[in-house]
Amino acid sequence: MRLRSFGNTGLQVTELGLGCARIGGVFQGDTLSFVRLLAVARDAGINFFDTADMYSQGESESLLGRAFSEQRSQVVIATKAGYCLPGRRKLAGRLKPILRPVIRTLGIRRDRLPDSARGVMAQDFSPAYLVKALEASLRRLRTDYVDLFQLHSPPMAVVERGEWEPALEDLKRAGKIRYYGIACDSLETGLAALRYPGVSSLQFTFSLLEQKAEQVLLPETRARGIAGIARETLGNGLLAKDATEIELARYCSSPEEEQLRTKQLAELRQRSGERGVALPGMALEFASRTNGVSVALVGARTPQQLTGLLDDFPA
Secondary structure (H helix, E strand, C coil): CCEEECCCCCCEEECEEEECCCCCCCCCCCHHHHHHHHHHHHHCCCCEEECCCCHHHHHHHHHHHHHHHHHHHHCEEEEEECEECCHHHHHHHHCHHHHHHHHHHHCCCHHHCCHHHHCCCEECCCHHHHHHHHHHHHHHHCCCCEEEEEEECCCHHHHHHCCHHHHHHHHHHCCCEEEEEEECCCHHHHHHHCCCCCEEEEEEECCCCCCHHHHHCHHHHHHHCCEEEEECCCHHHCCCCCHHHCCHHHHCCCHHHHHHHHHHHHHHHHHHHHHCCCHHHHHHHHHHCCCCEEEEEEECCCHHHHHHHHHHCCC
């Protein structure tokens, strides 16, 4: 696994990082499987782990703390804050030991739950909330600092107001965070974040299916020495699943988008066949080796899934 500079921070990160959104949760599997997944990632050479306080009601962070508390200096941990869990999700988090076997027995799927069962996700980027959220993350991660603390999908207006910046600078001076960045839902939000000199990284969607960041955002981040974190590098699974397994309409918001994705996937499968490289490996290669991307995140639910993806990744 190749190492790169993480922008101008001085951190050295692996070209692939593990996205930890799928680690934990009542729908995802058992705790021991998640711990093995983290061990497989580390044994494969991965040193960058991206999580958030909302992932699996905090369980993702807790499992990272369990796995890496004894080798903290050997890994780079990035977490995020800004979302507030609704009461239903907090209750589910406390009842996980009871809910897991029930859900497994009944075969309940997360994507089939009605929105009313999940609750409404609110956001809070006030300085007081961010400080409180970080303290809770540090407890779950079993550490006294995080390498990268990110605002989690802030609206453009929040980024432009900049009320969060003094608070994050204070946390940095206190040694509780080493660097801070923004996980963006739009390229425009990423460009707005570039106004703040303390921002060390931007996280954004980037894949063979979504390449706009290469023209819009990456030239600016490269010029400023800001690290780029590519997420959804496998197109939410479209670039990793067999064509027969994909219900494309579920991934698309309109018939036009479905038509575009059908064409893109057909062309990409043809290209991967001509190259003799599996499509998931080709997708990870593209995302991780585009100039300006410091680390490309790969998501996996099981050790076997991660091993398969890494086996496809061209050396």
